[in-house]
Amino acid sequence: MDNSQPEVARTQDTTIAILSHIGGLFTSWVTPLIIYLIKKDDADKFSAENAREALNFQITLILWYIVCFVLTFVIIGIFLFWLVALGNLVFSIIAAVKASNGVVYRYPLTWRPVK
Structure with a gap:
């Protein structure tokens, strides 16, 4: 990060960056979007x-959940x-820790429709 920025900011x-990642655990895409x-x-x-990274990840998770729902008809979707x-829990926590260290975390296996 730029050292010329005041410490409070x-x-x-x-x-706020940490909140965007952790908020996704509880509100899906709503908190990161806001x-x-x-x-x-x-x-x-x-x-x-x-x-933006948290939003893209949550959008991707919605797609993964839809795939899981379809696959529940052949039982494997439940697992x-x-x-x-x-994965949502683990990657969101990792991203929040990275954000607390001043790093923008790029989620793996994520489609990035929001540029």
């Missing part, structure tokens, strides 16, 4: 980049659903 951006729309035009893009949910 950096702390606030870091907190944060992205609020922060996308700010001078410091750190929280907007984190919110895959829990695997996707566990």
Whole structure:
């Protein structure tokens, strides 16, 4: 991060970035979308980049959940659903920790429709 930015602003951006990742666990795409729309035009893009990554990940998860729902008719979807949910938990926590360290985390296996 740029060291010329005041410490209070950096702390606030870091907190908002963490919130965008953790908020996705509880509200799916809603929290990352709100944060992205609020922060996308700010001078410091750190929280907007984190919110965009969290939003893209949550959109991808919706698609994975749809695939799991379709696959429940052949039983395997039930197990895959829990695997996707566990991946959401693990990757969201990893992303929140990275955001607290000032790094924008790129989720694996993620379609990125929001540029």
